[in-house]
Structures are given as C-alpha cells and as structure tokens.
Amino acid sequence: MSRPGFVLEVDERTPPLLVHQGEGFLLERFPLGTRVVYPPDSLPPIANVDAAIQRALLHPVDSPPLPDLLRPGMRLTIVFDDLSLPLPQMRPPDIRQRVIENVLELAAEAGVDDVELIAANSLHRRMTPAELKRIVGERVFRAFFPKHLRNHDAEDPDGLVHLGTTPHGEDVEINRRAAESDLIVYANINLTAMSGGSKSVTVGLGSYKSLRHHHNVHTLRHSRSFNDPPNSAMHHSYDRMAEVLGEAVKVFTVETTLNLDSFPNHVGFLNRREWEWGIGDQLSYLAAKRANDLTPPKLRRRVWQNNDAPYGVTGVNAGRPDSVHPLTLANVHRQQLTEVQGQSDIGVWGLPFICPYNVNSIMNPILVMSLGLGYFFNLYRNQPIVRRGGVGIFYHPMPKEFHPVHHPSYIDFFEEVLPQTTDPAAIEAKYEQQYAQDPWYRHLYRTSYAYHGVHPFYMWYWGAHAMEHLGDVIFVGADRKTAAVMGFRAASSLADALEMARDTVGSSPSITYLHAPPVTLADVR
Amino acid sequence: MMPALEYRQSTPRFLAARGASSTKLGGRMSGVLASNVAPLRLVHRAEPSLPSGGDWVRLRPLLSGICGSDVSLLTGRSSPYFGAVVSMPFVPGHEVVAETLDDLPGLPKGSRVVVDPVLSCAVRGGEPCRWCVAGQHSRCDRVTAGRVSAGLQTGYCTDTGGGWGRQMVAHAAQLHAVPDTLDDRRAVLVEPLSCAVHSVRRAQVPEGAAVLIVGAGTVGLLTLLALRALTKAGPIYVVAKHAHQHARARELGATEVFQPSRAARAVRRACGGTLEQPMIGGDFLLGGADVAFECTGAGAGLDMALRLVRAGGTVLLSGMPSGGVDLTPVWFRELNLVGSYASSGRPATETTTAEAAADEQGAGEPAGGTFAEAMALAAEAPLDGYVDAVYPLSRWREALGHAAKAGQLGAVKVAFDPSRN
Numbered sequence: 001m002s003r004p005g006f007v008l009e010v011d012e013r014t015p016p017l018l019v020h021q022g023e024g025f026l027l028e029r030f031p032l033g034t035r036v037v038y039p040p041d042s043l044p045p046i047a048n049v050d051a052a053i054q055r056a057l058l059h060p061v062d063s064p065p066l067p068d069l070l071r072p073g074m075r076l077t078i079v080f081d082d083l084s085l086p087l088p089q090m091r092p093p094d095i096r097q098r099v100i101e102n103v104l105e106l107a108a109e110a111g112v113d114d115v116e117l118i119a120a121n122s123l124h125r126r127m128t129p130a131e132l133k134r135i136v137g138e139r140v141f142r143a144f145f146p147k148h149l150r151n152h153d154a155e156d157p158d159g160l161v162h163l164g165t166t167p168h169g170e171d172v173e174i175n176r177r178a179a180e181s182d183l184i185v186y187a188n189i190n191l192t193a194m195s196g197g198s199k200s201v202t203v204g205l206g207s208y209k210s211l212r213h214h215h216n217v218h219t220l221r222h223s224r225s226f227n228d229p230p231n232s233a234m235h236h237s238y239d240r241m242a243e244v245l246g247e248a249v250k251v252f253t254v255e256t257t258l259n260l261d262s263f264p265n266h267v268g269f270l271n272r273r274e275w276e277w278g279i280g281d282q283l284s285y286l287a288a289k290r291a292n293d294l295t296p297p298k299l300r301r302r303v304w305q306n307n308d309a310p311y312g313v314t315g316v317n318a319g320r321p322d323s324v325h326p327l328t329l330a331n332v333h334r335q336q337l338t339e340v341q342g343q344s345d346i347g348v349w350g351l352p353f354i355c356p357y358n359v360n361s362i363m364n365p366i367l368v369m370s371l372g373l374g375y376f377f378n379l380y381r382n383q384p385i386v387r388r389g390g391v392g393i394f395y396h397p398m399p400k401e402f403h404p405v406h407h408p409s410y411i412d413f414f415e416e417v418l419p420q421t422t423d424p425a426a427i428e429a430k431y432e433q434q435y436a437q438d439p440w441y442r443h444l445y446r447t448s449y450a451y452h453g454v455h456p457f458y459m460w461y462w463g464a465h466a467m468e469h470l471g472d473v474i475f476v477g478a479d480r481k482t483a484a485v486m487g488f489r490a491a492s493s494l495a496d497a498l499e500m501a502r503d504t505v506g507s508s509p510s511i512t513y514l515h516a517p518p519v520t521l522a523d524v525r
Numbered sequence: 526m527m528p529a530l531e532y533r534q535s536t537p538r539f540l541a542a543r544g545a546s547s548t549k550l551g552g553r554m555s556g557v558l559a560s561n562v563a564p565l566r567l568v569h570r571a572e573p574s575l576p577s578g579g580d581w582v583r584l585r586p587l588l589s590g591i592c593g594s595d596v597s598l599l600t601g602r603s604s605p606y607f608g609a610v611v612s613m614p615f616v617p618g619h620e621v622v623a624e625t626l627d628d629l630p631g632l633p634k635g636s637r638v639v640v641d642p643v644l645s646c647a648v649r650g651g652e653p654c655r656w657c658v659a660g661q662h663s664r665c666d667r668v669t670a671g672r673v674s675a676g677l678q679t680g681y682c683t684d685t686g687g688g689w690g691r692q693m694v695a696h697a698a699q700l701h702a703v704p705d706t707l708d709d710r711r712a713v714l715v716e717p718l719s720c721a722v723h724s725v726r727r728a729q730v731p732e733g734a735a736v737l738i739v740g741a742g743t744v745g746l747l748t749l750l751a752l753r754a755l756t757k758a759g760p761i762y763v764v765a766k767h768a769h770q771h772a773r774a775r776e777l778g779a780t781e782v783f784q785p786s787r788a789a790r791a792v793r794r795a796c797g798g799t800l801e802q803p804m805i806g807g808d809f810l811l812g813g814a815d816v817a818f819e820c821t822g823a824g825a826g827l828d829m830a831l832r833l834v835r836a837g838g839t840v841l842l843s844g845m846p847s848g849g850v851d852l853t854p855v856w857f858r859e860l861n862l863v864g865s866y867a868s869s870g871r872p873a874t875e876t877t878t879a880e881a882a883a884d885e886q887g888a889g890e891p892a893g894g895t896f897a898e899a900m901a902l903a904a905e906a907p908l909d910g911y912v913d914a915v916y917p918l919s920r921w922r923e924a925l926g927h928a929a930k931a932g933q934l935g936a937v938k939v940a941f942d943p944s945r946n
Contacts, residue, residue: 404802412794415787440799 002041005338005520006273010034015274018285019350020517021395021477022363023304024292025270027285028494034511035344037385038273039520042260043335045312049095052316053102056254060319061327063252066103069183070110077178078103079205080187082121082151083131084356086258087191087517091308095256097137099187099316103254104140116177117149120186120204123211123452124357125406125445126151131360154207154452155442162209163248166240170213175205179249186253186321190328192375192519193227193336196255197325198235198242208436208454213237217424220464225378227521229329242321254318257331258311260518267307271518304353305360336521340385343524345509346501347386348494349376351396352517357451357459362403365482366410366459368396373473374462376516381523385512389471391501393494398478405449409441413456414485422487424464432457471504526569528918528943529690532598533614535564543601555600556926563599565617567921573686573694575627576672578650580697583626587637588713588915589688590620590940591928593742593822594845595680599925602822602847611681612674618688618941619680622703622712629697637703639715640695641896642678643867644668644685647698660894663723663867678867689918691943701896704904710912711903713940714747716868719899721747724843724865725755726895730816732757735796737814739830741765741774741782742931743911743938744843745820750906752818753778755898762795762814764788764829767932776907785829792833807832809854814838824848834860841865870894911937917945 008014016027017036030036046052057066070076080096083089100117107115117136119127132149133141141149152175153159161176178184178201186204190196203211213219214237220226222233229235245251263270267288269281277285292300315331317324355363355371363371372394377384386392402411417431432454435441441453467473474497475483478490491497501509514520542562546555575581595617597603619642628634645662646653649671656664669675676682679695686693703712725748730736736758738745745763752758760780765771771782783791789808793800798812809832817830822844830840831854839861855862914936916924921941928939 408800412790416791416794434794438794439797440793443799 002043005040006038007338007340008036008038010036017274017513017515018270019395020352021350022368022397023297023300023353024397025289025350027274030348030494030513031498031511034513035340036513036515037338037340037520037522038515039260039336039338039518040334042271042312042518043314045259045314046316049098049313049316050102052313053099053254056316056318057102057106060252060324061317062323063319066185066252066318067106067110069250069252070107070112072111072113074112074182075114075180076107076112076116076183076185077181078115078117078185078187079120079178079201080117080135081189081195081200081204082119082124083127083135083359084124085189085191085195086309086311087354087356087359088262088307088309089134089359090189090258091264091310092134093137094135095189095258095313096135096187097140099254099256100136100140103185103187115144115148117144118175118178118205119151120200121151122204122206123154123208123445123455123458125449125451128449152205153446155446160207164244166237166244168213168237168240170237170241171209172202172241172244173207173210174201174245178205181249184249184251186251188253188255190255190257190332192379193229193329193332193521194232194235194378196328197229197321198238200253200321201251202238202241202245208452210241212436215458215461217428217461217464220461221468223378224465225380225384227378228381251321252318253321253324254316255324255328256313257315257328257335259314259335261311262309262518264307264310301353301362333521336519337381337523338520339523339525340512341525343383343385343387344390344512345387345505346391346393346498346511347377347384348393348511348513349395349516351376351394357455358403361406362401364402364407364410364414365398365400365486366414366456368398369486369488370459370462372396372463372475373466373470374459376514377463377466379514379516379519379521381521383524384469385514385522385524386470388469389504391472391474391504391509392466392470393474393476393497393501395476396478398475398482398490400479400482406451407456408444408450409435409438409453410451410456413460418485424461424467427457427460472501474500527572527691529568529570529616529686530565530918530921531568531570531614532617533564533566538562538564539601541601542599546600546602555596556929558600560599560922560925563601565599565921567918570690572692573684575694576684578672580629581694582629582632582697582700584621584623584638584640584693584695585626585691586618586621586623586688586693586941586943588622588709588912588940588942589618590713590717590912590938591924592620592717593744596925596929597822597845597847600929603845604847607677607681610668610675610677612676612683615676615681615683616687616690616693617680618690618693619678620713620716620940621679621688621693622709622715623688623693623695625700626692629700632697632700632702637709637712638700639703639712639896639900640679640688641699641701641719641868642680642716643699644673644676644678644682646671648696649673661869663869689921689941689943691918701900703900707900707904711908713912714743714908714938715896715899715903717743717938718747718751718903719868719895720744720865721751721843722755722895722898722902723868724748724818724841725751726869727863727865728816728818728839728841730756730758733759734815735759736761737792737817737830737833738763738779739788739817739819739826740821740844741767741770742820744822745818746770746773746777746911746937748818748820748843749774749777749779750902754902754906758816760795762792767935769935770932773937788829789833796835798835806851809833810835816841818843819846820844822847824850831855831860834858837861839863868895868899870896912940913937914939915942917941918943919946
C-alpha cells in the first residue's frame with residue numbers, strides 16, 4: 001500500500017531538501033514553517049502489462065471490443081503520443097510499443113491490411129527515425145517505416161481535412177488519413193492531468209488553424225488550471241472539438257498511466273523523501289552531485305537525457321474516449337494528488353532538466369519560462385499554491401542557449417519579440433501571425449526537425465495565467481541578462497530571492513515548495 | 526614653419542601595424558597601433574607653397590576630421606594598392622572645413638570653405654581625362670600627373686598638404702563656400718556626407734526597396750540620412766554595434782536596427798527568405814534585402830552584406846575595403862557589386878564623352894553635385910553632437926585612439942583643430 005501525498009512543515013529537524021535546478025540539483029535549507037508538498041509514494045506497477053492491455057482491448061469502456069471493430073478492407077490508423085511524453089523518457093519497451101503491437105496483432109487476425117501509424121506530434125518537431133523506433137519498437141518500425149509510419153504534418157495542405165466547426169466557431173482540422181479512416185486507435189501515455197482525452201486526436205493531429213482556437217492568451221488565462229480539465233477553458237474547447245471529430249470518425253482510445261519512478265536506481269534518491277535517505281542515498285547524492293558539477297555541460301546534458309525512467313504502468317483503459325478519460329484521470333490523481341490547505345505568499349519550484357519540448361535537445365530560456373510559469377505553476381487543482389499577487393521563485397540557471405535545428409523560431413522570438421514586449425496579449429496581437437505563416441519556419445517544420453514557427457508563442461501563452469497571477473517572478477541561479485529579457489529577476493540564492501520578494505510579500509511570508517519532479521499535483525483547498 | 530602630422534614612407538612600420546592589427550589583440554588595440562606603430566609623427570615643416578598656375582589658394586584648416594580610411598591607413602589595414610597613387614611624405618586630412626588666406630574670384634580672403642579633396646584634372650591642369658570631361662571627377666585617370674605630386678586626394682599628396690596641418694593649399698575647383706548658418710562642426714561633415722550622397726546615387730535604389738546598411742559609424746549614419754532624404758527607399762535596416770549608434774540610426778529614420786550577431790536572422794525576418802547555415806563561415810540568406818550598403822570598410826562587413834542581399838541585388842562598397850572576402854555570393858546570387866568612391870558632380874569641363882554618357886550610374890545629379898546636396902542636408906539634418914571630440918594636433922595620439930574606438934566611446938566623428946595649441 002503506497003503512502004498518500006504529504007505536506008511537510010519545515011522545522012529544526014528538517015534536513016536540507018532537494019531542489020532541481022536544470023541539469024543539476026542542490027540541497028536547500030528552507031525557512032522554518034515552509035510547507036513542502038510531496039506526491040504520494042510511487043504506486044505499485046501492473047505486473048503483467050501485456051495482459052492488462054489485452055484485457056483493455058477486449059473489454060473496453062462503452063465500446064465494442066476492438067476485434068469487433070476490425071474487418072478486412074477497412075482503413076485503420078494507429079495514432080500515438082510523440083516524444084513529449086513521458087518525461088523523462090521511458091525505459092524501453094515503451095508502453096506505446098506494447099499497445100501498438102497488441103493492436104496490430106488483433107488487426108492482423110482480423111485481416112486488416114490498410115494500416116498506417118502516425119505520430120501525434122501536432123506542431124512539435126518531427127521525430128527522427130531513431131526516435132520513432134524507440135517509441136514503436138524495432139519490429140513495428142521495421143515493418144512500417146517509412147511508408148506506413150510517419151510524423152503528422154500540420155502544414156501539408158493535401159494532408160489535412162476540415163471536419164467542421166464547433167458551436168463556438170472553432171475550426172476542427174486534422175490529418176486527412178486519420179479523418180478518412182474507418183477507425184482511429186489512439187495509444188496514449190498520460191503523465192499529467194492535462195493530457196489525453198479530447199486532446200489526443202484534435203490537438204495531436206490538428207493544424208494551426210485548429211489549435212489557435214485554444215492555444216491563445218485568453219483561453220490560457222481562463223484555464224485554472226490546465227491540469228484541472230473541468231476548470232480549464234482549454235479543455236472545454238478540446239471537448240467541443242472532440243464532438244465534431246466524433247461525428248466524422250470513430251476513435252478507439254487506449255490510455256495508460258505511469259507511476260512516479262522517474263529516475264533510475266543510481267540516482268534513486270531523487271525519487272525519495274530526504275529524511276528517509278539512507279547512507280547509500282546520501283553517498284550517492286554526494287557522488288552524483290560532485291560528478292554532475294564537474295562534468296562539462298554538453299556531456300552533462302547527454303547524461304541527463306540518457307537517464308531513462310524505470311516507470312511502472314499503473315493503468316490501461318481502452319474504449320470510447322470520453323468514457324475512458326475519467327478513469328485515466330482518477331489514476332493520475334491517485335498517483336499525483338496531494339491535498340494542501342490554503343495558499344501561501346510565496347511558491348517555490350525547482351525546475352528539472354527536461355520539459356516536453358527539449359527531449360534530446362536544449363532547454364532554452366523560453367522553455368524554462370514555460371516549464372516554470374506554465375507547467376509547474378499549473379500543477380494545481382482549485383487554486384494555485386501561491387496567492388494572487390504573491391511571488392513565484394523558480395530554480396534554473398536559464399542559460400541563453402538554443403538548439404538551432406529544433407528551435408529556430410525560438411531564437412527569433414527571444415531576440416526580436418521579447419525585447420519589444422513580454423506581454424502575452426501584445427505579443428499575440430502583433431507577432432503570432434507573422435511567425436505562424438513564416439515560410440521558412442514552415443519549411444523547417446515540414447522538412448527538418450524544427451518546432452513550428454508559432455510554438456514559442458504557445459510556450460509564452462502557457463505562462464500567461466501565472467504572469468497575471470503573480471506579483472513578482474524570481475529565478476534562483478539564472479543568467480541575469482537572460483532573465484531580464486524575459487521580464488524576470490534573477491537571484492543568486494534563496495536567501496537573496498526572499499530578500500528581493502520582501503517588497504511584494506513582506507518580511508515574514510508564508511512559503512510553499514512544490515517538491516517535483518516526480519510530478520506532484522497540489523489540490524489546494 | 527608650421528606644426529603638422531606627417532605620414533612618411535616606412536614599409537616596415539606599415540607592415541608591422543598591418544601584422545599586429547590582423548590579430549585579435551591587435552584589432553582591439555587599433556588606437557595604440559595607429560598612434561605608436563604607424564609611420565606618423567608631429568613635425569614642424571614648411572607651409573606648402575602655391576603650385577604653379579592660377580586659382581590656387583592657401584587655407585587655414587578650422588576643423589579636420591579623422592576618417593575611417595585614415596585609421597585604416599594608420600593601422601595598416603588599408604590596401605597597398607594605394608601606394609602607387611600617393612606621394613610621401615604627406616600630411617593626412619581630407620575632411621576639411623577651412624578659412625581661405627587668399628582672394629579668389631567670387632571667394633574673398635577669409636571665406637569659410639569645405640574642400641572636395643579629389644585631385645582631378647581640374648586641379649592638376651592639362652588635358653582633362655574623359656571622366657573629368659563628364660563631370661565624374663572621382664574617377665579621374667590623372668591623379669598621378671599634372672602640376673602637383675601624385676595623390677588621389679588632398680591628404681595623400683606631398684604638395685598640397687592636408688587638414689592635419691596648420692596650413693594647406695587647394696585649387697578653386699575644390700572649394701565650396703560654407704554659408705554662415707552652417708557651423709564648423711556641421712561643415713566638417715559635408716565631405717563624408719557628400720560621399721554618402723554619391724554612394725546613394727550610385728546604388729540607384731528603387732522605390733520601396735528594402736535596404737540594409739552594414740555599419741553605423743559616420744559613413745553608415747550619413748548614408749542613412751542620404752537614403753531617407755534623396756530616395757524613396759522602403760524599409761531601411763541598419764546593423765550597428767553600439768547603443769548610441771542604435772539611437773542615432775533610429776533618429777535618422779532607420780526602420781529597425783540590429784546587433785551584428787543577429788543580423789542574418791533579423792534581416793530574414795524582415796525581408797523574408799531562408800537562413801542557410803554552412804558548415805564553415807557565416808550564415809547567409811536565400812532572400813534578403815534588395816540593396817546593401819557596406820559602410821564599415823572591414824572585410825567582415827562586406828562579407829555580411831554579400832550574404833544578406835537577395836539574388837540579383839546590389840551591394841555597394843561605401844567604406845574603403847580592407848581584408849579578404851569570400852566572393853562566392855556575388856557569383857552564386859548574381860549580385861551587383863558597386864563601388865562608390867568620394868563624391869561627384871563637379872561641373873563638366875566639356876561635352877560628355879560617349880563612354881561617360883553610357884555609364885548611367887552616377888547620372889541624374891543636380892547642378893552643384895553631391896557637395897551642394899550635402900551642404901543642404903548638413904544644414905537641416907539632426908547632426909548636433911556628431912562631432913563631439915575635437916583635439917589639438919599636439920594630442921594626436923589621444924585623438925587617433927579616440928577615433929579608432931569612436932563607436933565604443935560613444936562618438937561619431939573625431940576631429941582636429943589644427944589652429945589650437
């Protein structure tokens with residue numbers, strides 16, 4: 001039986017607590033009285049994953065069994081989440097591979113010949129063949145790549161089809177092959193509450209024309225939080241689009257959830273609560289910290305990126321998407337939800353080396369912002385852990401470093417847009433269309449491995465709610481010039497950050513530290 | 526006898542300065558090189574005497590600017606090519622506002638004048654070459670002939686002296702009277718502004734064209750001024766290193782100003798096209814600006830201009846070129862590489878020759894040529910503060926150090942006042 005989530009109040013006996021700081025970490029001594037939010041213990045994994053998958057496929061929720069949906073001569077499209085999930089990457093075999101292999105076996109038994117696999121990468125960068133292979137596995141890759149296994153292309157005018165509009169006037173435009181299939185089977189990984197459900201197909205296979213209806217400043221500011229679908233304007237839009245989709249094509253979804261075994265054994269202390277560290281954990285912390293600090297930056301990045309997570313699978317549910325997703329969310333909450341009583345003046349988050357958009361890449365400053373003020377700030381239900389007008393303190397070195405192949409429009413966004421304004425609404429009004437329609441970015445998105453030209457805008461909007469909510473944002477350990485370009489302040493230590501925060505929250509602020517990763521979802525009452 | 530800075534023949538010193546300035550450290554210490562290694566010294570020498578023939582006059586320089594080409598010469602960066610068209614020793618200084626010491630018809634003694642430094646046929650006497658006949662005296666073929674010693678310009682000629690001395694001589698054809706309303710600090714900018722006007726004429730900028738100016742020193746800023754005043758150019762983008770240059774460029778009408786480090790990406794964003802990244806060498810555009818003005822005189826500046834102009838576009842060499850450049854873009858993108866030297870529009874001496882008439886570039890200038898236009902522009906443009914560092918000759922090392930680092934030190938034009946002790 002796993003222990004539930006836990007809120008620690010720092011007292012004299014509390015040891016220094018682990019804080020992630022990009023491609024590094026440290027032990028930080030927090031002021032007395034600081035609340036520290038820990039997730040529940042990692043749930044025990046399903047012992048026989050293949051059996052669970054087969055059971056889900058044969059006994060789906062609100063849907064006939066998958067074999068009953070398969071027939072000779074039909075067009076079957078298997079769609080799967082791209083490498084933005086899970087984080088860190090999952091130690092092979094990937095759960096998507098297992099799902100796909102099981103679906104393909106059933107399709108073969110049913111005599112289905114017309115099968116295509118499409119990565120739901122939306123406006124993310126295309127995955128390389130090696131990255132595709134890692135997700136679907138060697139056997140599927142060999143059998144289907146490249147002709148029948150490919151990335152979605154959201155800028156292929158011949159490869160998209162407009163399915164209609166929602167009652168709110170939102171365009172639903174998705175991948176033509178998928179839309180014109182007799183059945184879409186979606187293989188999902190749900191690491192956070194924002195993923196899966198209506199989002200999977202409508203966003204994963206969508207186009208800019210479709211995404212602009214929910215990936216915008218207004219919607220993000222009214223998604224409180226986007227990890228709480230009932231209170232997320234973004235998810236309401238997804239749901240409306242999914243209804244239009246459902247009228248055009250049948251979707252059979254397979255959603256999976258993972259436990260919190262986010263780091264491998266040799267850095268297992270990263271998965272554990274500090275006061276429970278044994279001698280081994282303490283020694284391995286000292287060794288890992290020392291080695292990490294001494295390692296050249298490029299090698300250090302490679303080491304972190306190659307640290308596959310030994311996740312265990314905690315749930316497999318299949319069937320009708322809107323019936324499956326609540327079960328998935330319940331599983332996510334069971335693993336991540338921790339109840340917190342009330343807000344505080346200051347929220348603290350340690351930002352790790354990885355976010356959805358720098359897998360095998362570089363965490364550039366805009367992604368740091370998006371990870372902190374977007375993803376981590378929004379790891380809440382009901383209300384943020386920090387009060388309106390409070391201060392957000394984030395840990396990250398925030399170097400001014402970009403991956404020129406993966407993030408070309410990010411470089412221009414940082415150099416051209418942010419020096420003019422950091423206001424998300426102003427940025428959206430003046431620059432979004434220019435970047436979204438820039439032929440070069442389109443070209444690189446389609447033919448190279450670049451994120452879509454509009455993607456940095458979405459990352460900036462991701463933080464729109466936090467920017468509006470917080471009275472001040474301070475990054476501990478950040479490059480000062482880089483932080484200043486983004487409108488934030490940099491502090492060299494937590495003590496300095498708290499000193500800087502005095503102007504906003506006074507000299508005796510209440511503090512809450514969201515201890516993540518592993519992912520913790522605060523249920524703030 | 527008078528004090529003057531004299532540049533003398535010294536190949537070892539020239540080469541030493543050239544070698545040192547080609548290194549990274551030397552590049553940073555160009556001011557030290559210009560004032561210590563270059564074969565330049567402060568001497569007392571005889572005032573230049575009036576050459577034979579009429580219409581010569583003695584001048585007392587009031588201000589004499591330090592041009593980028595002067596700094597380039599003193600740091601050894603300028604091309605040895607020029608060695609054949611100068612006479613040594615010479616007194617540098619070709620951006621001159623001066624007072625006449627003799628009477629000329631229509632120009633009484635004591636008049637303030639600016640000097641068109643080109644020593645062309647009208648100055649040298651004898652049969653005019655075809656370019657001078659056409660009024661394109663900057664192309665004169667006889668800069669080594671005639672009644673004064675070899676020298677492409679005043680400031681590179683033994684016989685005429687130069688602006689970095691207390692006295693010099695000039696021919697009436699070189700002189701342009703300065704109206705009383707134009708003070709000395711603006712007047713000393715007329716010569717470089719005239720060059721900028723000439724370069725803008727040479728480029729023949731189409732209406733609405735996207736223009737890139739690489740460099741925002743004196744040449745770049747004055748080119749921007751001329752472009753806005755004399756053409757219907759569309760957006761003008763300026764590449765500038767320093768904050769004060771950004772501010773001045775905006776004041777003169779730049780659409781946007783970019784740091785050199787982001788020029789390629791910024792021009793692509795502004796003008797369209799794709800950014801290509803070769804394994805070795807700088808990024809370049811398939812697409813880009815219609816016309817680029819290279820205003821740094823450095824190889825890196827020209828390299829940037831060539832890489833950021835669209836196919837079939839024009840790159841105009843405004844700064845005196847130095848350093849080697851990969852000319853592949855000229856070939857691959859079929860660029861027009863246009864030179865622009867000094868100014869133009871001195872009155873034609875005779876009927877235009879067929880060859881000169883056939884050369885369209887440079888045509889269409891109003892009477893009085895680029896100097897007249899420059900004079901008018903200098904009176905109206907927001908050029909206050911452009912000459913903010915004036916030194917006596919005795920502090921020549923400081924002056925050259927200041928000029929070599931003008932951008933970093935927040936200055937545009939550094940000048941000598943040879944009359945000051």
